[in-house]
Amino acid sequence: MHSVSPSYAAAELKAHEQRSNHAFADAANSAERAAEIALQDGNFASWWNMTFLQAENLLDAQRFGDCETLAASLITSLEQANLHDQARVHILLAKARQGAGLLEQAAASARAATDLTAGESEVELNIKARQALIAALADGGKLSDAWRESMNLAGVVSDDIEDQLAGKAYWVIGNVAFLCDRVEEGLRYHELAAATFSPAKNLDVWAKFNKASAAMRLAANVADADTLRCIERAELATDVIGGSETDVLLLKRNRAHWSYLAGDAGSAVTLLEEIRATVRSLTPQILGDVCLLLGRSYLAVGDKVAARQSLREAEVHFRTAGAPHRAQQAKEVLLAELGRTTVWSRIGRKLTSFGRH
Incomplete structure (x- = not known):
């Protein structure tokens, strides 16, 4: 087992602190520095973790092309690695490609991650892969495919799944329902999602959900008191925690x-x-x-x-x-x-x- 050098520990800590403050571009630079130090130390595991963190920050900084290039290089380095890490990179790659408008490639990457996590031991990661697949299909206008995959996702979610993850699954399914003009189903799934999210547990997720739910409701011309509450909650939470x-x-x-x-x-x-x-x-x-x-x-x-x-x-x-x-x-x-x-x-x-x- 490799010991961690002080310079690596400092760069890693800085990357995580910057990420928590939504300074994603700076966090990507710090993670890259930590990865370089780990590589010099011959610590492959730490190099991989920091490179993955760098790619995550590039994604959140909207640098989709850079994220895609880095994620693709990680896949090459993972040919002999475990399926769990391969799936994580494919999900990241799917999100980067979706952000770049490469929707067919995004769907292909997400489908690869879904296939890699088909076993019972990877249910949580499988749900994340299915979410990425549904998002890419929906953005690409393949709404019937997205709805079919949404129903498959609904079948995977169970009482054993952690609340926040289940909530994100319901959130995605609700989005697709709205896009398919299934407004009542959209409202129902978003209500299920809202029941799992709490500002006390994770204010950031709560803010993002309310912002996204408001957008979907508005797109469906649902301009009621609940929609206004979603808008106000998202604005208030973002004022508290900050945002990009x-x-x-x-x-x-x-x-x-x-x-x-x-x-x-x-x-x-x-x-x-x-x-x-x-x-x-x-x-x-x-x-x-x-x-x-x-x-x-x-x-x-x-x-x-x-x-x-x-x-x-x-x-x-x-x-x-x-x-x-x-x-x-x-x-x-x-x-x-x-x-x-x-x-x-x-x-x-x-x-x-x-x-x-």
Whole structure:
């Protein structure tokens, strides 16, 4: 067994502290330093753990390409390693590829992790692999496949599973239900998830769930008191624990969506334009969502020129994200608006012509 050098211990401790403070880019650098020291010391196990930690931080820092490259190199180093660690890397790789818009490759990586964890001894990791698979399928518009996998996941969750993990499974299943227009089932699964999460146990997870649940409810046009409570809980928790720039922007997007559904499209436009100005912090998928909602908000306030521009941007972002079904959605909203404009211009021409006779 290798002894741990003081320089390695300091770098490892620094990486974990920075991660707990959401300084993910700095944590990735510190983990990389710790991995280099471990390699110099001939400590392969510590090198692997720190390299994996580095990749996790790159993922959370939204550096999806860098995370994918590092995770892929870890898979190569793991050819003779245990199935548990292989599956962990495949899950990380799936998430990185999903973030980069490589949705088919993301689904393939998640499916590999699902297959590697099929045994009874790896139930918890299998659930995480299935969650990654469902997320990639849903983002790619393969909703029937995502729903089938969701029902498979529901069958794996049991009373023996730790609460937080079960809650995350219900959370994912609820998301897919909403996407499939199964709104009642979406609400039911999100209520099951909410029952397992507690701000006292894990304030970070509680905040993220409320933020995500609000987004799914709003996407399904569910703008009730429960949705507003989700928004307020997520905002309050993020104020307490802090959050990344992306977290703050997503909270702002939820507020904008709420304003739009509540009939205050002007406020929605203001918030969404603030988000759009921070392009570097957001994935193409999220930018597509922002621009689609912005286009609808501009239509609601009567600015058709700005609406068309936003909807065209949404289509481009969705295609970049590898989400053609969402790109088509943006295009349909745009075409519907162009169609209305064409009809009214024809009516206008006829009325003008009528006036000349």
